Amino acid sequence: MTGTLLAHGVSSREDLPIPFAYALTGAAVALLVSFLALGLLWREPRLDPERAGRPLPRGLEQVLDGRPVRVGLRLLGVVLTAYVVLAAVFGKDDALNPTAGVVYVLFWIGIPMVSVVLGPVWRLLNPIRSVHAALSWLLRTRPQDGLARLPESVGYWPAAASLLAFAWLELVAPDNDTLPVLRTFFAAYLAVHLLAATYFGSAWFARGDGFEVYSSLVGRLSPLGRRGDGRLVLRNPLEGVAGTPVAPGLFAVVGVLLGSTAYDSFSNSPWWISHVQDSPLSVRMTETLGLLAVVGLVTGAFTAATAVSGRGVPGGSRRFVGQFAHTIVPIVVGYLVAHYWSLLVLVGQQTMIRLSDPLGTGADWLGTADRGVDGRLADPNLVAVIQVAAVVTGHVLGVVLAHDRAVRLLPRRSAVAGQVPLLVVMVCYTVGGLYLLFAA
Amino acid sequence: MTARALAALLLAVALAVAGCASGEDSAGTGDDTPVSAAPTTGTTTPTGAASATKSAIEVVIAVKDGMVSPPTHRVKIAKGATVRLLITSDVDDEVHVHGYDVEKELPAGQQADVQLVADQAGLFEVETHESGIQLVQLEVR
Numbered sequence: 001m002t003g004t005l006l007a008h009g010v011s012s013r014e015d016l017p018i019p020f021a022y023a024l025t026g027a028a029v030a031l032l033v034s035f036l037a038l039g040l041l042w043r044e045p046r047l048d049p050e051r052a053g054r055p056l057p058r059g060l061e062q063v064l065d066g067r068p069v070r071v072g073l074r075l076l077g078v079v080l081t082a083y084v085v086l087a088a089v090f091g092k093d094d095a096l097n098p099t100a101g102v103v104y105v106l107f108w109i110g111i112p113m114v115s116v117v118l119g120p121v122w123r124l125l126n127p128i129r130s131v132h133a134a135l136s137w138l139l140r141t142r143p144q145d146g147l148a149r150l151p152e153s154v155g156y157w158p159a160a161a162s163l164l165a166f167a168w169l170e171l172v173a174p175d176n177d178t179l180p181v182l183r184t185f186f187a188a189y190l191a192v193h194l195l196a197a198t199y200f201g202s203a204w205f206a207r208g209d210g211f212e213v214y215s216s217l218v219g220r221l222s223p224l225g226r227r228g229d230g231r232l233v234l235r236n237p238l239e240g241v242a243g244t245p246v247a248p249g250l251f252a253v254v255g256v257l258l259g260s261t262a263y264d265s266f267s268n269s270p271w272w273i274s275h276v277q278d279s280p281l282s283v284r285m286t287e288t289l290g291l292l293a294v295v296g297l298v299t300g301a302f303t304a305a306t307a308v309s310g311r312g313v314p315g316g317s318r319r320f321v322g323q324f325a326h327t328i329v330p331i332v333v334g335y336l337v338a339h340y341w342s343l344l345v346l347v348g349q350q351t352m353i354r355l356s357d358p359l360g361t362g363a364d365w366l367g368t369a370d371r372g373v374d375g376r377l378a379d380p381n382l383v384a385v386i387q388v389a390a391v392v393t394g395h396v397l398g399v400v401l402a403h404d405r406a407v408r409l410l411p412r413r414s415a416v417a418g419q420v421p422l423l424v425v426m427v428c429y430t431v432g433g434l435y436l437l438f439a440a
Numbered sequence: 441m442t443a444r445a446l447a448a449l450l451l452a453v454a455l456a457v458a459g460c461a462s463g464e465d466s467a468g469t470g471d472d473t474p475v476s477a478a479p480t481t482g483t484t485t486p487t488g489a490a491s492a493t494k495s496a497i498e499v500v501i502a503v504k505d506g507m508v509s510p511p512t513h514r515v516k517i518a519k520g521a522t523v524r525l526l527i528t529s530d531v532d533d534e535v536h537v538h539g540y541d542v543e544k545e546l547p548a549g550q551q552a553d554v555q556l557v558a559d560q561a562g563l564f565e566v567e568t569h570e571s572g573i574q575l576v577q578l579e580v581r
Contacts, residue, residue, distance in 0.1 A: 012538030013562035016581055273574050274511040380561050380581065 014268065015342055015437075018384040023438040026388040030395045030430040034423050037399045038416050045408035047401075049243025053225060053233025061232045070124065074133075077125030087358035088186075093179040096360060100177035101351030103186075104170055109340045110348065111211070115219035116333055122215030128190060129205055129212075132197045146201030155207065155248030158196070160256050162189070162210030164295065167260035171267065172287040213253060218333050220244055220326070221397075241401055244326035251306075251325040254332060255299030258429065261335045262436060263294040269440035301428065302328065305421035309406070312414050323409060324422060327401040331429055334394020338387040338437060342378040349373045387437050395430040399423065496522040501575050503529040503568065514577045517558045523578065525554040525566065534569040537578070543569075 055061070063069060088099040115121050123129075129143075136143040166185075175181050197204040205212050220240040227233045244250070266272055267290065279286040306324050310316025350373055356366040364370070402422050410418040497517055502509050517523055527535055533546040535554060539562060546552050546568065558580040567574045 012541075013560070013564060014538075016561065016563050016579060270512045270514050270577060274508075274513075277512065277573060278507060 013342075013346070015383055015387070016380050017439060018387055018434070018437045020438060022384055022388045023434040026392045026434045027431045029392050030434075031427055033392075033396050034399050034427055037403050038419060038423070041400065041403045043407060043412070043415075045404050047236075047239050047242035047404045049225075049235075049239045050228030052239040053227050053231075053235030055227070055231045055233050064232060073124040074130050077127045078130050080125070081127040083355075083358065087355070088179055088183055091179070091358050092360035094360065096354055096357070097179065098351050098354035098358060099179060099182055101347050101354060103182055104177075105340075105343060105347045106351055107211075108166070108170065109336065109344050111215055112218045112333070112336060113344065115215040116221045118219070119222040119224050120212075120216035120219035122212050123206070126205060126209065126212050128193050128197070128209060129202065131190070132194055132202060132205075135194070135198070136202075143197075143202040146197070146204070147199050150200040150203050150207060153248055155250065156213060156253045157249035158204075158208035159210045159213035160249050160252035162193075162208070163214060163253060163256045164260070165189075166210060167256060167263075167295075168288065168291060171260065171264055171291055172284060174284065207247070210253075214257065217244065217253065217329055218336075221330060221333060238397065238401060238404075241326050241329050241397075242404060244329070246322045246325070248322065251302060251321050251328075252299060254325050254328040255302060256295055257332045258328060258335060259295030259298035260291065261332075261339050262298060262433065263291045265339055265433075265436040265440050266290075266294060269436075272440075298429070301425045302422075305425040308421040309410075309418045312418065313410060316409070320409070324402060324405055327398045327405065327422070327426075328429075330397035330401070331394040331426065334390045334392075335433055337390035338433065341386050341390075342383050345378040346373055346375065388434065391430055391433045391437070395426060398426050402426070496524055498524045498526060499576055500526045501528070503527070503531075503533070503571070503573060503575070505530065506571060506573065508573060508575055512574050512576060514563075514579050517578055517580045519558060519561050519580055521558050523556050523558050525552075525576075527552045527554065527575065529568065531571070533571055535566065535575070536569055537564060537566050539564040 056064070084099060084102050087097055087102075091097045091099065111122050133143045136145075166189075169176055169181075169185050173181065193204070193209050196208055200208075206216065207213065220243065221237045222240060223234050223237055225233055225235050225240040225243075227235075267276075267287065272290065276283055276286045276290075281289075302325075303321050306320040307317040309324070310318070310320035313320075349371070352366075353368050353371050353373070356369040357363045358365070402419055406419045406422075407415045497515065499515055515523075525535070525537070527546060528549070528551045529546040530548060532548045534543060535546050535552060536543050537554065537556060539560065540556050542554060542556050544552050544554050558578065561581050564578045564580065565574055566576045566578065
């Protein structure tokens with residue numbers, strides 16, 4: 001997991017394989033639920049993201065949507081980023097520097113997990129949006145105005161590309177826990193997205209900035225959401241996910257997220273490690289091809305299943321890949337929790353401790369320097385239960401979402417049969433995920 | 441009917457997952473669940489008594505021309521056991537046991553003897569620092 005990153009200290013413990021009984025039970029439950037769902041669930045679409053939900057009290061909504069909170073969150077994003085940049089630029093490039101832990105754990109794993117609970121938080125904190133807004137102010141333009149409109153056909157493809165680039169940095173790139181590498185990546189990321197946002201206006205971020213798209217996508221699982229009329233509501237998380245805007249490339253975003261997590265797990269297996277070390281190709285090349293192959297396999301299976309499901313519907317074979325992409329979101333989150341729970345618990349705490357001394361001068365700015373890492377939430381038995389529960393829960397939610405979308409789009413008589421290909425792929429994802437937890 | 445069906449479905453999942461968890465408890469907490477065959481003979485020789493708990497486990501590894509023999513594999517270790525890693529490298533290097541943070545010089549051609557007591561559970565990589573080769577994984581439970 002996360003390769004040589006954080007090679008020193010508590011973090012270098014990896015999760016034990018889950019017991020076979022856990023994997024088997026999880027797989028059996030997933031299979032059972034999938035086919036029960038076909039027979040038992042509703043026959044008319046029920047999820048209605050436009051209207052569902054219980055509105056928050058007006059007063060609370062006005063505070064949350066009010067300018068002080070919004071500006072406060074922007075400032076918070078800038079301050080937090082500046083703090084990490086301080087460590088990344090002026091800190092010592094050693095194992096105690098918090099930057100790598102912040103990037104790969106608090107940010108890459110923590111922000112999506114917070115988003116699942118609270119909604120699309122990175123959209124509100126995103127420091128690139130703030131830099132862009134400041135730039136626009138200097139140029140006397142409005143942030144939303146660009147030189148050209150972002151074509152609808154671009155969709156989420158740039159986000160998928162940015163996420164794949166980050167996944168490559170995390171899982172393949174040499175020296176990816178050192179400051180020069182991290183500085184280079186994020187300087188390039190900032191430059192690319194700032195230029196794109198200047199050209200296309202701030203609408204770019206919601207489609208092109210991989211981190212923001214990731215947070216917003218999994219944030220749809222939050223019970224806190226926005227209804228069609230703009231009101232903040234508490235709702236069934238499934239209603240939120242069902243309301244994910246359909247756009248080109250959404251399936252690629254989901255495929256990159258699921259595939260890269262699966263590769264991270266797979267790449268830890270002794271079989272793959274021997275293969276990489278003995279390959280005639282260079283290590284990086286083999287690992288790059290491995291990452292691309294797993295992402296391609298995950299995405300390809302999904303694309304093929306939706307193409308088969310859409311055969312009976314005019315234009316369905318092409319259209320369904322976008323119409324069903326959101327159903328994989330809970331599965332992505334299930335994988336995320338399963339694979340990174342203990343890393344978040346252990347390295348998350350470790351990073352909070354190291355953040356107290358960002359420059360490596362022996363300082364204790366946050367008062368956390370003397371804390372120890374509490375491993376109780378990463379107890380091996382607890383971790384195994386969390387892993388199986390997360391993967392199976394993601395699967396069940398995905399199946400229900402797919403069912404609802406199928407009865408909405410497919411003619412009544414073929415709605416059940418039409419779900420089968422996607423169901424088979426979801427079962428493969430889940431059984432594959434459990435197998436990786438057991439064997440890799 | 442449909443909402444109730446969904447509720448029944450979720451309840452079934454919850455019960456099954458809970459059952460799975462408690463079933464494992466009764467199967468013996470912390471016990472070594474045999475997952476694969478015993479480690480390759482010749483590379484891992486449990487010395488001393490047959491009892492897995494307190495015996496020392498020897499793992500012999502050689503690195504030559506950047507290749508590990510035996511190929512990178514996983515060694516199952518009962519928590520509390522003593523592990524002895526006997527490592528030979530054809531170039532000067534350093535070995536690092538993750539998690540336990542044990543480091544030792546590997547002078548070219550000389551066998552290094554790394555000993556540790558496997559007192560924390562988890563999966564730990566053993567790798568060389570200079571060449572960055574993963575030698576073996578210790579599965580302690």
